[in-house]
Amino acid sequence: MSTIAEFGVPAADFALRHTLEAADDLEVEIERVVAYDPDHVMPYVWFSGAESTLEGLDDALADDASVEDAERLTDLDGERLYRMHWVDDVTVILHLLTEEEATVLDAHVEARQWRFRVLFPEREAMSRTYEFASEQGLRIHIHKIHQLEEDRHSRFGLTDAQYETLVAALERGYYEIPRGMDMDELSDELDISHQALSERLRRAHRALVEEVIDIGDSDESE
Numbered sequence: 001m002s003t004i005a006e007f008g009v010p011a012a013d014f015a016l017r018h019t020l021e022a023a024d025d026l027e028v029e030i031e032r033v034v035a036y037d038p039d040h041v042m043p044y045v046w047f048s049g050a051e052s053t054l055e056g057l058d059d060a061l062a063d064d065a066s067v068e069d070a071e072r073l074t075d076l077d078g079e080r081l082y083r084m085h086w087v088d089d090v091t092v093i094l095h096l097l098t099e100e101e102a103t104v105l106d107a108h109v110e111a112r113q114w115r116f117r118v119l120f121p122e123r124e125a126m127s128r129t130y131e132f133a134s135e136q137g138l139r140i141h142i143h144k145i146h147q148l149e150e151d152r153h154s155r156f157g158l159t160d161a162q163y164e165t166l167v168a169a170l171e172r173g174y175y176e177i178p179r180g181m182d183m184d185e186l187s188d189e190l191d192i193s194h195q196a197l198s199e200r201l202r203r204a205h206r207a208l209v210e211e212v213i214d215i216g217d218s219d220e221s222e
Helices: 017-022 051-055 057-062 088-098 123-135 160-171 183-190 194-212
Strands: 003-010 027-032 044-048 067-076 079-086 103-110 113-120 141-147
Touching: 003 123, 017 057, 051 057, 057 067, 079 088, 088 103, 088 123, 113 123, 123 141, 160 183, 160 194, 183 194
Parallel strands: none
Antiparallel strands: 003 113, 003 141, 027 044, 027 103, 044 079, 067 079, 103 113
C-alpha cells in the first residue's frame, strides 16, 4: 500500500547551509516538485523574510557551495522566487529520495532542517530508501509515516462533502491572499448557507490539522 513519509534532513547535509547561516530569519519553501527526475525535483524555491535579509540573498546564494546557479524570477514584498540549479552533491541526495519512484509532495526548511513529505508507492520502497540513504551517511530523521487508504478522501479524515468543499475553495481562490472569493460568494457557488459552509470548513480544517499534527493519545477531556 502507498505510504507517505514525513522526515527531516539537516541543511548541513543537504542544501543552503551557508544561505541559512547568513540569514537566521529566512523562510524557505519549494514552489513545485517533480517526480523521478533528480535534476528537477526542486527547481523553484521561495525565500521569505525581512527586506534587509532579502537584500543580501543574491550574495548568499552566490557563495553557497550547494548552489550552482540561482536565477531570480519574482521579487515581491517580503518574498522572492528563484529557479535553482543545484550542485551534484545535492542532486545525488535527491536521487536517493526519488529513485524508488517516490514523489516529493512538499519540502521546506524549519530550524535549518529540510522537512520533506514524500509519497512512496509501497512501504517497502520507503524502507529501502531510508536504509540506503543511511548507508550513504545521510542523516534522516523520520517524523511521521502513514499508509494511504483505498478511499483517497478518508485518509485525511474528510467526508466527501468536506473534501469537495475544500477543493472548490482552493480552486476559486478562497485561500489566496488577498482572497479571490469570500465566504458569501463561495456559499452561493456551492448552494449552501453561509453557516453550513463555515461549519463544514471548520470540521474539514480540524480533520486536516489532526492528521498533520501528531498530538499523541491523551486521557484528558478537551
